[in-house]
Amino acid sequence: MRKTIIVGAIFALAFTATAQLIQPKRAGTQCRLIGGDGRYSYSQLTAKTPIEWTAEGPGYVHLYVRAEAGKSADFVLHIDGAEFKRFTFSERPSKKYRMEVGKAKPVPVTQAKILKIKLERGKRELKMTTDGELFARLIAIPRSPSRITPERYDKALALVVGDTRSTYYTGKGKKAVTIKYNGAGMLTVWTRLAFDKTMKGAQNYTVVVRRADGTETRTRLRASISETAIFENEPSVIPARARRFDIELPKGENIVEFRVENTTAPFCAFRFTVKK
Structure with missing residues (x-):
């Protein structure tokens, strides 16, 4: 009928469709990137404090990485417990942005290194470690x-x-x-x-x-x-x-x-x- x-x-x-910030399960000090048109949330990453996220696949995430201006560091990205890739971070200072670490006075930072990462279907555990000090944020990119x-x-x-x-x-x-x-x-x-x-x-x-x-x-x-x-x-x-x-x-x-x-x-x- x-x-x-x-x-x-x-x-x-x-x-x-808008990109969405993925909040870390574990991280160091929460930070804010200041400059341009707004403020953006970052997390501090140190040798003693890794950052961990849970992301949903299938799809892509963008990992934004910065350091205090003039500094560099190596970092490793793990997905589901396995090492995904090692990176050497060394970027030019940003003329536009500064990083506010906790309640401390904002410090100059580098330009961002942006990594596009493809995730398979299901919940994926991401972990980022470093031998120095970095700032990172993870963004979920909606599927078109x-x-x-x-x-x-x-x-x-x-x-x-x-x-x-x-x-x-x-x-x-x-x-x-x-x-x-x-x-x-x-x-x-x-x-x-x-x-x-x-x-x-x-x-x-x-x-x-x-x-x-x-x-x-x-x-x-x-x-x-x-x-x-x-x-x-x-x-x-x-x-x-x-x-x-x-x-x-x-x-x-x-x-x-x-x-x-x-x-x-x-x-x-x-x-x-x-x-x-």
């Missing part, structure tokens, strides 16, 4: 969403905003845009309504989402003309500003159809990204 769920209006102009090309669609349109180009897909009449995806994840649906010369002001429209089991959801959106975007291969219409919503995909094979109703627009273009 078909079930219809009405979802309220969702407005979004952009989706931004993957683009999905639909299984069925009518046209692929090149959307251009300044120097950025992306591909959107349209259906035709009652023909839906259909995606197929294996596995669980969070699907982000980007929509851009097409404005023709007869359409004045903001426009309402509804995106109907139909799953393979017959369940439908309706998401009501409101569009306004974009002042910067064009469809390169559809010059007769003007794209709306992007509106997006998210759909949770369960494990297994997902077949999902998308169509638009309650609008006089020539078409609505879709773009899909998924984050596992």
